[in-house]
Amino acid sequence: MPRLVMKFGGTSVADLARIANAARKVQREVESGYDVIVIVSAMSGKTNELVGWVDAVSPLYDAREYDAVVSSGENVTAGLMALTLQEMGVPARSWQGWQVPVKTTNAHGAARIEDIPPDNIAAKFAEGMKVAVVAGFQGIGPDNRITTLGRGGSDTTAVAFAAAMQAERCDIYTDVDGVYTTDPRIEEKARKLDRISYEEMLELASLGAKVLQTRSVELAMRYKVRLRVLSSFEDVTETSGTLVCAEEEIMESKVVSGVAYSRDEAKMTLVSVADRPGIAAAIFTPLAEAGVNVDMIVQNISEEGRTDMTFSCPTDQVTRAEKALDEAKAKGTINYHGLIADKDVCKVSVVGIGMRSHAGVAARMFQALAAEGVNIKVITTSEIKVSVLVDRKYMELAVQALHDAFELENAA
Numbered sequence: 008m009p010r011l012v013m014k015f016g017g018t019s020v021a022d023l024a025r026i027a028n029a030a031r032k033v034q035r036e037v038e039s040g041y042d043v044i045v046i047v048s049a050m051s052g053k054t055n056e057l058v059g060w061v062d063a064v065s066p067l068y069d070a071r072e073y074d075a076v077v078s079s080g081e082n083v084t085a086g087l088m089a090l091t092l093q094e095m096g097v098p099a100r101s102w103q104g105w106q107v108p109v110k111t112t113n114a115h116g117a118a119r120i121e122d123i124p125p126d127n128i129a130a131k132f133a134e135g136m137k138v139a140v141v142a143g144f145q146g147i148g149p150d151n152r153i154t155t156l157g158r159g160g161s162d163t164t165a166v167a168f169a170a171a172m173q174a175e176r177c178d179i180y181t182d183v184d185g186v187y188t189t190d191p192r193i194e195e196k197a198r199k200l201d202r203i204s205y206e207e208m209l210e211l212a213s214l215g216a217k218v219l220q221t222r223s224v225e226l227a228m229r230y231k232v233r234l235r236v237l238s239s240f241e242d243v244t245e246t247s248g249t250l251v252c253a254e255e256e257i258m259e260s261k262v263v264s265g266v267a268y269s270r271d272e273a274k275m276t277l278v279s280v281a282d283r284p285g286i287a288a289a290i291f292t293p294l295a296e297a298g299v300n301v302d303m304i305v306q307n308i309s310e311e312g313r314t315d316m317t318f319s320c321p322t323d324q325v326t327r328a329e330k331a332l333d334e335a336k337a338k339g340t341i342n343y344h345g346l347i348a349d350k351d352v353c354k355v356s357v358v359g360i361g362m363r364s365h366a367g368v369a370a371r372m373f374q375a376l377a378a379e380g381v382n383i384k385v386i387t388t389s390e391i392k393v394s395v396l397v398d399r400k401y402m403e404l405a406v407q408a409l410h411d412a413f414e415l416e417n418a419a
């Protein structure tokens with residue numbers, strides 16, 4: 008039997024009626040001849056609630072216990088989905104990550120999937136089971152304890168299963184009907200894309216478009232999984248949703264295909280550090296050791312042997328970064344006159360494969376922001392993206408201005 012992976016996100020399984028709606032979609036695929044692996048998220052809001060409880064009990068929590076608590080939301084949905092399917096007469100069984108097993112690294116809270124032996128589930132399919140409902144977002148580490156894959160991780164579970172079980176396709180059902188030129192909740196003129204390349208989707212995801220977890224796109228690209236994003240609230244047709252596919256499968260791409268934003272950014276500046284060889288290593292090594300994900304870095308022009316070093320990191324890592332830098336200063340490995348944290352910034356990025364062969368994207372981006380009076384604080388570029396850090400109050404305005412400037416309302 009050909010196999011299909013169907014993943015349902017939090018809003019798609021938010022209550023029993025929605026679980027039933029999702030189950031009917033699964034039933035239809037079973038009736039058309041597939042063995043289906045269903046990956047479910049926790050009911051919407053559940054994971055946030057669980058994370059909040061952990062934080063309330065223990066702000067500097069033990070990550071193993073965080074995973075024990077936070078993984079539980081998916082267990083509930085997996086059982087309810089299997090029961091709903093059984094009630095509809097579809098032979099279904101639920102699986103928690105450890106039962107498959109979904110083997111992961113030991114990085115609790117942000118584990119990576121290492122292996123999914125397909126044999127247990129394949130044996131059940133051979134016995135006549137039609138649907139394996141798997142709790143997303145979770146696995147088991149080498150320490151024999153439950154792990155989780157980072158927020159949004161059920162997407163990655165889905166793609167990993169599609170690769171491990173040689174599914175024909177991986178369908179990600181969510182609350183929008185595909186991947187858009189930007190978040191349709193911020194820009195009403197955003198257009199749904201019929202296709203997007205793995206590379207562009209990877210950039211959009213890593214720059215904040217949470218419609219797919221970054222790691223899921225990486226896996227899809229590596230294992231050539233046919234990945235489709237579509238709405239769980241609409242009927243599926245051949246042309247529904249967005250196909251994430253190889254660049255060669257896209258006829259013509261625009262210079263810029265999407266705009267992404269990330270609200271969750273902070274800018275930190277070390278004022279007046281000694282400008283000498285090794286200073287960047289002395290600053291960024293303790294940050295890396297403290298687990299701070301440094302993103303953009305700017306070193307300002309130095310005066311009289313001193314310089315300002317600015318970097319960005321996720322807002323919730325500011326305290327950790329301050330601690331690491333203060334400790335390095337106390338040890339004497341770095342010396343600075345001040346440390347300024349600005350938590351009211353956001354990152355806005357434009358992404359497009361066409362940038363490889365077209366000059367002037369950055370200039371057009373800066374002009375569009377200037378026309379709106381948006382001041383740019385930090386800039387970074389790569390082959391297929393340009394990102395800027397701006398005040399958070401300008402986030403919507405910046406996204407909309409860039410969407411207009413690159414005429415994305417005409418995309419398809």
Ligand code: ADP
Binds near residue numbers: 180187219265
């Ligand atoms: P799920 O719970 O199904 O995993 P998510 O909330 O994680 O859903 O992801 C879907 C959301 O991603 C959408 O509701 C939308 O607001 C947001 N989003 C951000 N950027 C985009 C984009 N470019 N295209 C589509 N959706 C986007």
Ligand code: ASP
Binds near residue numbers: 160
């Ligand atoms: N429930 C988890 C989260 O909210 C995983 C997911 O939904 O993908 O992050």
Ligand code: MG
Binds near residue numbers: 218
């Ligand atoms: Mg998600």
